[in-house]
Amino acid sequence: MASWFYASEGKQQGPYPEAQFRDLVSQGVVRPDTLVWTEGMAGWQKAAEIPGLIGGAGAPPMIPTAGGPPMRAGTDQPLTADFSVFGLLGRTIVFIIGMLLVIPAPWVAVWFYKWITSHIHVPGRPNFGFAGQPMDIWWVFMANGLLTYASFTGISFAPLVATVINAFLAWMIIRWIAANLTSNGERLPISFQGSAVGYVGWYLLLFISTITIIGWAWVMAFWMRWICRNIEGTRREVVFSGSGWEILWRTFVFSLASSFIIPIPWMLRWYGRWYVSQFALADRGAVNHGF
Template structure:
């Protein structure tokens, strides 16, 4: 059954469904190993991947074959034919929810904002799995740009000041603070305890412009998804210090319908932990690293 869909267990969460080619891709990268529990239609129970005849050996054999349509299946190449590796995440639903709540509460209380933000970024980045970059980490400290977090937290109260249109007036200010945060995060990403010496070279005015455009596009609801997609691609294009090109593969339509699902889930309250984890994993999976063009 070459078209069957597979699920696998990562920590305490279920991943999938994925095509068999995609599952073999995970096996080659090490995301799925012999001890990982997998399941597909027709199986009476979850089993170790290593106990399923031909699953692991078939994936490794396919990885040793030169890429090309003659071998069939799905290759590890982008639409332009260059080899690419997608990122993935390995966090539990409840840990993501708990840390997100602490993040929000910390900003509402203003003073703890630098500490809760740094703690969240350190945890989240450590959960991201980057091919050929083991043990991703974060070296930023709460006092590095503490004033940025404090001002960002204070801006969240703009709606209760009673000052007419203050929320709109502060959009460029909040965008600039967000730009400062992104530069700080990118500069403090590490691997194996060593800084990667990355930098974000997108200038502040362009970032503010993107943010203003995003707010304007949200008036139409639908247009916002395309602006988010374009803005994300612009941000990744402006990260320097990588040997590989960072690509965001999602389309505006994909962002749109997933955003609608998340909004509905949040309205219903109970599904929040699941839709939050689902959308976070999906966004990360849409980030691909490809060799830079010569």
């Protein structure tokens, strides 16, 4: 017997047995434009897009063949991404150019984050998105762009100072991003509570660990876990499962293949999709609003 979920006011409702779900359809609770999900579906879809569900209550709803399960207690549900090959490459290039030009940085950053989040699928959170605006922290992005030129000042300690300031600015950006994540157009009550000192410390440790050639990958893995532990306002805990070894060998393959230029678009998507999939949601047993 199929179990169905539907989205209402940015929250996941369900599961409902098929018979009860049909009643919700007939009562108008589930409308043609309501996003619904059942096991076997690749993602959330409008009810009207599923043959036999709307206007065909006498027949069982058709269940698509591909997909993954909704969030279940005690299991980790990974995030997924459907980045297109040239879509990700093109936007990454524009993002880098926008940061180097400094003035367009806030607009380019928001444009980039909106596209990225719209292509990430979060279990139980349909239409994942981003609501930040360019003028929210415009000066942070412009300062970030300006700091890329620190090494050209001729001042010996300028790059080190720029690195510390960049770390602090990155901390501000991650807090801003977390506060502006949305589902079905509504902001999620999420916040990043990691301290500025802690974030800057991890940033500098990652920078220093590059001396070891390979140690940076393990620092990155632990840093991601620290970030996840400091995400609050979620009913489900955000976890990062990637290991240092996995990050290392994938980065090596990415770098090696990209040296041939032509494979860059495909390697960028391969790496990006894998990285997103290492973040997952796990039930923490609390009943809060959020993810």
